[in-house]
Amino acid sequence: MSSTVFNVHHGSVQIHRATAQDSRAIADVLTLGFHRGGWVETLLQPLWHFSLYDDLRHRLVPSVTPYACWLATYDPQDDLQDPTTPGQHPLRSHQKRTPIATVELSVRPSDTWSRDPWFWQTWQFGQFGRFGQLGQLGSRNRKQYPYIANLAVIDSARRLGVASRLLDRCERTARAWGYDRLYLHVLENNTPARSLYHQQGYQLQKAITTPSTLWLNQSRQLLMCKILKQEDP
Numbered sequence: 001m002s003s004t005v006f007n008v009h010h011g012s013v014q015i016h017r018a019t020a021q022d023s024r025a026i027a028d029v030l031t032l033g034f035h036r037g038g039w040v041e042t043l044l045q046p047l048w049h050f051s052l053y054d055d056l057r058h059r060l061v062p063s064v065t066p067y068a069c070w071l072a073t074y075d076p077q078d079d080l081q082d083p084t085t086p087g088q089h090p091l092r093s094h095q096k097r098t099p100i101a102t103v104e105l106s107v108r109p110s111d112t113w114s115r116d117p118w119f120w121q122t123w124q125f126g127q128f129g130r131f132g133q134l135g136q137l138g139s140r141n142r143k144q145y146p147y148i149a150n151l152a153v154i155d156s157a158r159r160l161g162v163a164s165r166l167l168d169r170c171e172r173t174a175r176a177w178g179y180d181r182l183y184l185h186v187l188e189n190n191t192p193a194r195s196l197y198h199q200q201g202y203q204l205q206k207a208i209t210t211p212s213t214l215w216l217n218q219s220r221q222l223l224m225c226k227i228l229k230q231e232d233p
Contacts, residue, residue: 008160011076015165018069020060025099026071027053033152066107066177070169072162073097100157103166105173108147146174148184167200175228182226189219202226
């Protein structure tokens with residue numbers, strides 16, 4: 001897909017398919033987008049940023065495995081009246097623009113997120129003691145689906161419609177890959193993100209309770225799904 005350009009606040013946002021050259025910019029967005037301001041996170045921020053950058057350099061290498069990552073960048077010097085009109089002045093290279101948002105899309109086995117993490121709830125009644133069946137239980141439902149991860153927008157670029165456009169990119173790509181549904185996780189206490197996903201048509205599939213949810217009072221993860229309609233020809 002070609003890059004998308006749209007106007008916001010006397011500037012322009014460009015969304016393009018990321019490459020390994022964008023690893024540092026994406027690490028910047030993830031570090032800022034998920035940073036909560038605690039002193040421990042601030043202290044560990046440089047280490048987390050380097051770990052993200054090193055991991056992204058390898059993930060963004062071209063592969064036959066279905067995977068895509070997009071990066072949104074902003075430039076206050078570009079205020080295009082109509083970015084699609086031929087003859088407009090060219091955009092600056094995205095390497096010279098400010099990175100503001102990113103998202104990743106991959107294909108994963110559905111049981112890596114759909115099975116219940118509580119061991120005793122995985123067993124059906126009467127199966128206790130049948131340890132030989134554990135491998136069968138763990139390997140069932142191996143159908144793969146596209147999965148959205150690491151959707152992040154820096155604070156100064158929120159509520160500009162960037163996240164919605166990134167989700168749209170994921171949905172169009174998932175359809176191009178031949179899939180009819182798309183999954184993601186969101187924390188139960190992340191009200192803005194949940195509202196966005198509901199507006200985009202995602203429906204709750206499952207609320208996941210883990211030991212840390214009960215013992216450490218952490219928020220539950222919500223598995224959400226969107227059924228993808230085929231685009232009109």
